[in-house]
Amino acid sequence: MKRLILLVSTLALVLMTACAPVTPTGPGTITDDLGRTVNIEETPERIVSLAPSITEILFALDLGDKVVGVTAHCDYPAEALDKPKVGGYFMTSLEAIIAQDPDIVFSDGHDPVGAQLEGLEVTMVVLQPKDIAGIFGDIELVGEITGKEEEAEELINEMKVRIADVTLKTAAISERPTVFYEIDAADLNKPWTVGPGSFIDTLITLAGGENIVKVSQAYLQISLEEIVASDPEIIILGDYPFVAPEDVISRPGAWQELTAVENEVIYFINPDLTSRPGPRIVVGLEEIAKIIHPELFP
Secondary structure (H helix, E strand, O other): OHHHHHHHHHHHHHHHHHHOOOOOOOOEEEEOOOOOEEEEOOOOOOEEEOOHHHHHHHHHOOOHHHEEEEOOOOOOOHHHHHOOEOEEOOEEOHHHHHHOOOOEEEEOOOOOOHHHHHHOOOOEEEOOOOOHHHHHHHHHHHHHHHOOHHHHHHHHHHHHHHHHHHHHHHOOOOOOOEEEEEEEOOOOOOOEEEOEOEHHHHHHHHOOOEEOOOOOOOEEEOOHHHHHHHOOOEEEEOOOOOOOHHHHHOOOHHHHHOHHHHOOOEEEOOHHHHHOOOOOHHHHHHHHHHHHOOOOOO
């Protein structure tokens, strides 16, 4: 009888152990893009994102249900619009973030309350990629932190395939059209543009174009005289919808001397596709490739 009772007790214990909820464990110590070591003991269940690009990564990894706070500028995907807002991009509210009781906060490192969050011992990870490989690394890191390693790997592989589809077609191009990418022309004599070190410059190169800017500076102002001297064959408007191709065509003075203006080879693009270091950067590449080489990407 005692043996029977012992057997039943053992079986009950095994069943109880098997049915007990498993507490998710985190990845342990990770290193973010600022070189900070962050200890994450458990897989986060409540996530706050302080940058639109990071919000896009989280939703792409099917983590939308765990996102409890975003900025007012996190507008993609549409589901992000329904999430509680913790302020604007660059203007987040410490109180609003804390009110969401986050397990982890993802930032791009430009947020004004980052130091305060660290002071309050809120777990924060900074994602600040410098190039496309860095975007892959950040997606992988988010997957590791959140238990979405497989989803992250699938997303990265899909992005790499789409990039390869573009670069295989543009690799053998002998003549690369010159491109001026405009991001702000409030001052028509000295508009803002991009140079080497920016994601956009990389996209132009991968898409088979040649950026007229050679100065190793990601974002800079360039004089109208320099633009005229370079005489770009194509103008891409990253300041759309504030500026449309017809606006450039009607600009006075030396703008009329540009080949791109004379031939009306002026296109607009959604700047979110080219400036947000997230999954849609490949869409930005594909769109620029269609602009520069429509014969290759009909």
